[in-house]
Amino acid sequence: MSRVTTIIIGAGQAGLAMSRCLSELGIEHVVFERGKLAERWRTHSWDSLRLLTPNWMTRLPGFQYDGDDPDGFMSVPELIAFFERYASSSAAPILSDTNVQSVERAGTGFRVVTSTGEWSASSVVVATGYCDLPTVPDASRRLAPSIVQIAASDYRRPDRLPEGRVLVVGASSTGVQLADEIQRSGRQVTLAVGRHTRLPRLYRGRDILWWLDRLGVLNQGADSVQDLQRSRRQPSLQLVGRPDHASLDLMALHSRGVRLIGRVRDIDGHRVCLDDDLLATTAAADIKMAEILSRIDQFIARTSIAAGPPEPFVPTWPLATDAPAALDLKSERIGSVIWATGYRRAYPWLRVPVLDVHGEITHTGGLTPEAGLYVLGMNFQRRRNSSFIDGVGDDARTIAQHIAQSVVRTRVA
Numbered sequence: 583m584s585r586v587t588t589i590i591i592g593a594g595q596a597g598l599a600m601s602r603c604l605s606e607l608g609i610e611h612v613v614f615e616r617g618k619l620a621e622r623w624r625t626h627s628w629d630s631l632r633l634l635t636p637n638w639m640t641r642l643p644g645f646q647y648d649g650d651d652p653d654g655f656m657s658v659p660e661l662i663a664f665f666e667r668y669a670s671s672s673a674a675p676i677l678s679d680t681n682v683q684s685v686e687r688a689g690t691g692f693r694v695v696t697s698t699g700e701w702s703a704s705s706v707v708v709a710t711g712y713c714d715l716p717t718v719p720d721a722s723r724r725l726a727p728s729i730v731q732i733a734a735s736d737y738r739r740p741d742r743l744p745e746g747r748v749l750v751v752g753a754s755s756t757g758v759q760l761a762d763e764i765q766r767s768g769r770q771v772t773l774a775v776g777r778h779t780r781l782p783r784l785y786r787g788r789d790i791l792w793w794l795d796r797l798g799v800l801n802q803g804a805d806s807v808q809d810l811q812r813s814r815r816q817p818s819l820q821l822v823g824r825p826d827h828a829s830l831d832l833m834a835l836h837s838r839g840v841r842l843i844g845r846v847r848d849i850d851g852h853r854v855c856l857d858d859d860l861l862a863t864t865a866a867a868d869i870k871m872a873e874i875l876s877r878i879d880q881f882i883a884r885t886s887i888a889a890g891p892p893e894p895f896v897p898t899w900p901l902a903t904d905a906p907a908a909l910d911l912k913s914e915r916i917g918s919v920i921w922a923t924g925y926r927r928a929y930p931w932l933r934v935p936v937l938d939v940h941g942e943i944t945h946t947g948g949l950t951p952e953a954g955l956y957v958l959g960m961n962f963q964r965r966r967n968s969s970f971i972d973g974v975g976d977d978a979r980t981i982a983q984h985i986a987q988s989v990v991r992t993r994v995a
């Protein structure tokens with residue numbers, strides 16, 4: 583059995599940031615990755631995907647975007663190349679094609695069994711991703727077998743879909759991008775809209791994330807929100823990163839011919855039952871967006887920061903009238919359904935008692951109740967941007983400090 587101080591599971595941005603922080607503190611470690619570095623981006627992205635965060639937000643401990651387009655949005659191959667340079671810059675000790683099969687307690691440390699051998703370590707950092715597996719509603723099991731259904735993580739491009747019209751379920755960042763791309767390819771798209779966070783790409787002459795960064799919204803601490811669980815359940819931002827910096831909201835999709843319907847409630851063969859909630863969800867998203875823009879206006883007034891004039895606010899809810907109560911996929915000639923309904927996590931290999939009733943790792947800021955076991959990259963782990971490239975570094979530094987203190991305590995004892 584090989585021995586090391588710390589084992590990191592996963593070589594995405596979280597695992598790489600963790601490795602960098604441990605290296606800076608001189609803590610011996612290895613990173614196990616079941617595929618290749620940044621495997622999720624290599625295998626779970628559609629061809630046209632670009633980051634929704636601008637390049638200047640690609641900041642990790644000791645490394646950041648240094649190209650000549652800070653306001654642009656990276657394509658997936660560019661992001662993978664960025665992560666490869668990051669890993670090389672600190673000679674990150676990544677063991678690729680090494681799947682972690684079990685983690686269990688062994689004395690005060692852990693025994694970790696992988697597809698390439700057994701290891702023991704004093705500490706383990708789980709960095710296997712917040713967006714590990716797609717969430718697909720149970721109703722999908724009742725869909726007629728003649729309809730092809732896929733999760734968004736399996737979508738690549740329109741010509742890989744079977745003939746016919748397409749139902750996209752979910753209108754956050756992924757859902758609106760897929761609906762737009764497929765509609766532009768000449769297929770009629772119907773978009774089932776659930777809760778979403780509407781935002782314009784640009785506001786008063788600057789990227790919306792620049793304003794939210796300045797307002798301190800993105801790195802707001804978990805201890806400063808009233809209801810952390812509720813904040814963690816907030817729908818993700820309905821934003822896309824495009825070279826033309828255009829917004830992609832329900833209004834833009836509607837003007838391109840995408841049909842908007844309410845949330846999918848249930849399915850029986852070809853019949854899809856819908857909630858009568860399109861008006862309520864679009865109105866809620868309008869109100870939330872108006873609040874955020876008003877905060878930006880107040881910030882501009884308070885600081886006299888240079889900004890363009892406010893753009894007129896155009897609500898989306900008037901588009902939401904006449905939404906149908908049900909959809910007959912056969913008569914609508916819809917041949918495929920894409921579930922863009924979010925992500926979940928599963929840890930069947932984690933044999934340490936830290937999972938709650940929902941199978942999530944219990945933690946406070948990444949520290950689990952089991953000494954020496956950490957998790958990194960969770961949604962709102964310590965800050966609102968914890969699961970973002972720009973936010974994971976701060977959490978990695980905190981965990982690295984914690985590990986360093988344990989190492990010192992062990993050596994002194």
Ligand SMILES: Cc1cc2nc3c(=O)[nH]c(=O)nc-3n(C[C@H](O)[C@H](O)[C@H](O)COP(=O)(O)OP(=O)(O)OC[C@H]3O[C@@H](n4cnc5c(N)ncnc54)[C@H](O)[C@@H]3O)c2cc1C
Nearest residue numbers: 592594595596616621622633634635682710711959970971
């Ligand atoms: C479609 C999409 C777009 C996004 N766009 C942005 C964006 O624009 N900007 C932004 O900041 N964030 C974005 N995110 C959020 C976030 O940055 C990504 O989810 C990112 O992949 C999270 O990095 P991570 O390292 O936490 O997890 P991952 O990238 O998921 O990495 C986890 C790694 O662990 C490995 N692994 C899992 N299980 C095991 C095991 N048992 N043994 C060994 N290895 C294992 C996986 O192969 C994977 O490589 C986006 C997310 C999605 C889904």
